[in-house]
Amino acid sequence: MTRLRSDAQENRERILTAAQELFSRDGLDVGMREIARRAGVGPATLYRRFPTRDALIDEAFAEQMRTCRSIVESGRTEPDPWEGFASILRWLIEVNSHSRGFVDAFSTADARSGTLSVHRRELLATIDEVAERARRDGRLRQDFTLSDLLMLLSTGRTIASFPEAGRARAAARFATLALDALSAR
Known part of the structure; x- marks a missing residue:
């Protein structure tokens, strides 16, 4: 990547900051002119x-994607398959509770081009691998699919609109309820 002049770099950073704030608050329906x-x-x-x-x-959500990749890889290496799956779900809900736009971007990434689409496919494949281990272990519902996960994440996107003071508690509660629903018990 060519090095930008300092004023061009400042403009780029301001654009990214504005996009991150607006996408997080309002979702992906924000217009490019509004961001500018x-x-x-x-x-x-x-x-x-x-x-x-x-x-x-892609650039506005690059950091969230790196965080998601770290979460998913950590869950993948968990020796207990259910705990690995549960930690992925808990942390993804927590990360997503901060940005409506990220959930939108992740959920619709296959409809767009770009690196987010590639990351999404890779992460979903890894999550599916962890889920399969938890199903074989008898702790995850046998009828669980990745569509269920995407539905939960999409439903949980409303947490980002909660007052910030209660957002973490709401995300934790939502994750607990989701895991209870997905448990094979």
Whole structure:
């Protein structure tokens, strides 16, 4: 990547900050002009740095994707299959409780191009592997599918609109209820 002039780098950072804030609060329906306006740049500057909406979404959620990858890999290495699956679900719900836009981006990544789509496929394959181990162990419902996981994450996206003071508690409660529902007990 070519090194940007300091003013161009500042514009890029302001655009990313604005996109992250607006996507997190309002979801992916935020317009590119609104992001440019919030960043204090013109639309041409935004498109010069991020030629497509997908490019902006990928970059805006790059850190969350790295966090999700770390969560999923940690769950994969857990010796107890149910605990591995449960930790993935708990942490994904916690991460997602901070951003409506990230859940939207992750849930619809296959409809777009970009690195988020690649990451999504890889993470879902790994989660499916962990879930299969938990099913074989008899602790996860036999009828669990990745669609169930995506439905839970999509449903949990509303937690991001809760007052910040109660968000962590709501995410933990939602994860507990989801795990109870998914348990083979």
